[in-house]
Amino acid sequence: MKTGIYLLLLSEICVEIIKAGITPKIPKKEKENNFLETNNNVSISEELHYHKNLSKPSEDRGFEEFTLHNFTEKTANFGFNLYRKIAMTHDNNVIISPLSVSALMTAYMLAANGETHRQIVKVLNLHALKDRVDRQHLPALFKQLIDNITMNEEFLLVQGTLSFIQKDFRLKESFLNLSKEYFDMEFLKVDFKNFTQAKFVINQNINKRTKGKIAELFEELDHHNKLLLVDYIVFKGKWLYPFNSKFTEIETFHINKYRSVQVPMMFKSDKINSTFDENLRCTVIKLPYKGRAHMLIVIPEKEGDYISLEDHLTAELVQSWLGNMKTRKVDISFPKFKLEQKYKMKKLLRALGIKHLFTHTADLSHLTDQGYVGVSQVVQKAVIDVDEEGTEAIAASGSEITAFTVPPVIRVDRPFLFMIFEETFKTLLFIGRVVDPTAM
Template sequence: MKRSVSDILCSKMVSSLYGVLFAVGLCAPIYCVTPANAPSGYTHHSSAKSTPASQVYSLNTDFAFHLYRRLVLETPSQNVFFSPMSVSTSLAMLSLGAHSVTKTQILQGLGFNLTHTPESAIHQGFQRLVHSLTVPSKKLILKMGSALFIKKELQLQANFLRNVKRLYEAEVFSTDFSNPSIAQMRINSHVEKKTQGKVVDIIQGLDLLTAMVLVNHIFFKAKWEKPFYPAYTRKSFPFLVGNQATVHVPMMHQKEQFAFGVDAELNCFVLQMDYRGDAMAFFVLPGKGKMRQLEQTLSARTLRKWSHSLQKRWIEVFIPKFSISASYNLETILPKMGIQSAFDKNADFSGITKRDSLQVSKATHKAVLDVSEEGTEAAAATATKFIVRAKDGPSYFTVSFNRTFLMMITNKAIDSIFFLGKVENPTKP
């Protein structure tokens, strides 16, 4: 017997909150030289260490590595790439409408100790973080934004609407979910536009029970401080996948001064490459068979140690030219990190709407990364900056990223990771 739409809706005590957490990173890679002063890295101000923003930045880094370890378990022997900043910002924004256990689990899952850090301070820290990413820069593009697509009939709490706009600068769109395919098209079009075409069709399978879709996007495009010269890229270079298999990849090549260090304790090489502007990338190459040991020890403290200990020196570096992407269903991953209530029938989002019971039915995250020689400027300009030095030039250390390595994109002034990934096989998009 066929059931009408009204029968279906009436039979459901819980409306669905379809949470979409996603990010995209576009790096037009760039070769870097560290500024002439001392070891480069994050800018730390002693007076800022106890501010809400500094707490958010540091805990975001620990959350990034916590989520990374979980993604590695979920997708063994595969490339991993995501934006921890996008995920944590989306969860923090969602917590504005959560109450009781649901709120506690979200904020504790992000790493906050609620007896030491008031909720207001948490949102104040995220507010500063979000605002810092909306300041335009001529040297790089870094944009993060949030949007709520809300069912027309849903009566939202005024306080929730006010806070998501004020603290997270979110856009809010009244949406007709009675035609799921049209609503899906509208949301996907918004995402595609905001990410300059890099993320398409992120929403799949909306249904009549969908009450709200939460979208967060982050887009990054930058040029290396000194681009790689394409003529020096080796078209086919062996890259070790796993313990025995080998694939061939285009391998970029550069000889210059880089911020570089060897972490004897963790048995890895750490290379910092600067982008024009405040962003930088860390490439981390563990010793053979030492990746798991490295992954287990990653923390905000580890990153700070590297930032302060790297020294500028002559390096010959080989880095693959590659494009990778990854998608994750966070509704199956976050509960394993303690954020459970939001995804089950016990969810309490009465801070969003009192009239309807909501729960998160879906949380999708998608990230894309492109690494190549050039930025957006013509390659001809970079050729004049690349000098082939005489044989009697300075001695240099050679490091080749020809096996599984980690990559992080961060900011010199913010202790937060924009993007984090593991390149297991650079030939798999």
Template sequence: MILKASILFILPTLILINGQNVSNSLNEFSLNLLATTNSEAGDNLNIALSPFTIWTLLTIVSEGAQGNSLRQLVSVLKLNNNIKQVRSNYLAMHDSLLKEADGVHLDFSSAIFTNKKFNLRDSYQKNIKEFYKVNVIPTDFKNTKSAADDINNYISKNTNNRINSLVNDDDLRDAFIFLTSVLSFKGEWKSPFNRTATKPEAFYDEKGTKIGDVKMMYQNGYFPYTRVEAIRSYALELPYGSDGKMSMVVILPFKGTALANSLNLLSKFTFNKLLDYLEDAEEKFIDEEVQVYLPRFRVTSEFNMDRVLNKMGIKDIFNSQEADLLGILDQYLYISRVLQRADIEVDEEGTVAAAAAGASFAYKSPPPKFQANRPFMYFLVDKPTRSMVFAGKVSNPNSF
């Protein structure tokens, strides 16, 4: 008998212990996930993702995976083969995420809703509780409406009511396990935009054709900013809170460069190297102002991630005949779906979110202008651990 295991992901780091393995792994996976999702979604769809929470869910699954299922997860998630190191790094990351910071509010939790009739393997339950801080919640999946209400209430509570109704009865049909990883983030800009400076402006596609109008925010400020030839883009960092524990990194491809191309180049260049360049730029140009033009936007994305993850190389866990997850439960399980809904809102005060070859710095003639009036990428980053919490792109002003 084949039992389905439904996995839910909602809405996005890692403390560096014994090197940067875990941080690099997460960021590499995150860029690949955004690039693959962008390829599936197309140029005209805005995207909000939290790669971190998908990475977390699948890492928790990997604790109970065996054989080829485990090998695929380790490969795509870029996990270290040293499971003790992965666990200790994750635990340290969890603690770092939840540290309070002025102007930044972040809540993060993971839970497994389990069928009351079946118990998780003792060793699996012990490990996910101890190292991943997962809440194990027995649930009556026979009553799918009641189970959906329980899960939605948990999600709503842990996203400050920003996501209230993600799953329905059909999502839970035949489910024996339901995993959630929930993150809620609210950040206030260290240097807020002035609402009186926000004006309607044109937004263009990658070919330079006007496709709509946006409410363009504006300010002059001292922000890390650089031109990175290796990814054919400009990069800007906007910090949150008084201590800048978290920040938004905005990447604007050069005129005439497709966003997908810059994203693929960034995957090879690595996100950590981009952060190095921004830190270097901050030191070199600390006294130079930047003119920042950034649209006010809100993006909500809802995806079934199975196809994306399959294209990335995670295949067997979605196949009822091939999945090997016997380390989770003493039953034959496979993953029926990975659902994601993410929401991000950027305005003058801040952000509310419920995601190679050599490079050189260009001399910045004061004041340089960063004008995001064409498709761009954005990433929410935890600075102490240099890891992505959230990622996405804006390419269609008509679907804000």
């Protein structure tokens, strides 16, 4: 009998601008521990108890960095491919975390074998790297990437994986050990047959790890479930040059030729890195966060052209935009917005080529010996909250302007695309589109 596994990808992004002088400098480990509170009310079996293994494969540093850069470039292109699949079926706002999907699919490389493993590797665009590194090194690359990013003291990125296991379902010891080593995976036993109690335990844990942002994710559960995986990513960044809330005004945002909405529009006059793509007819601007991260905003010249822009998105195109950017003084108007979206990704991942994982032919023989195991569903919920909070002193720093020079004006008052990158390894954390800033 086929056993169902339910995968949940949970992504939370909060662009939180904390006032200077108030937030103390907290060591990375303490920040992580403060954010990821442990749930003392949940019973966790001793042999499955979460532990953090910081061991890394020993290899030449130059090769490691080369491989990491290649790894993130390949997974970024997977993210763009996945985004296009979602965008094709949604007319309104979109927000996803490619890194979260990549994390869970990479974790399943440890469980998968044969054609199931090959399909995951190919869809994540890692088949070229697979020739240069061994089977376990691909998950190890993901661990190295997350460890490198989370070392940054100036923004908070927390990534983790929760596994809720039916109490009588046995996982292979090798999978338990490797998933802890490479993904810091935390295992908690529940009884899906008692779905009321299981739902409470699962929702309570997700709520704690997203700091109360997602309180009641599951309204119901399938009592046939054996394993439920939740991958969560939380990013909190502070603008390097914040907007001043005194200048935020209600203005018109043009959704299309026939419809517009009134939104709080942030404003600042500042030096901005930007470029104009003559071929795709769009303006691209870069808004930096403290720490090596930034938001890339792509504004089409004409309303509605964001759909054709999405067809061209690749890691190579993004790098060409960044390489052609010039710094200039501009007046920029940018809407405050908050998006919250939830997607079922089974059909999307199947369309990209991960097919066996969702059928009775799935080969997850490295996961368990208990019969055929297939994945029931993949769900992602992502949230983004962008505002202008900050201090006037920071907003004004580094600004220079020549007398009588009128700065160019960039008005983000029509649908646009956005991407959030960590810069050291060019990691695509989130990507989305804003069609209507007033719609969640």
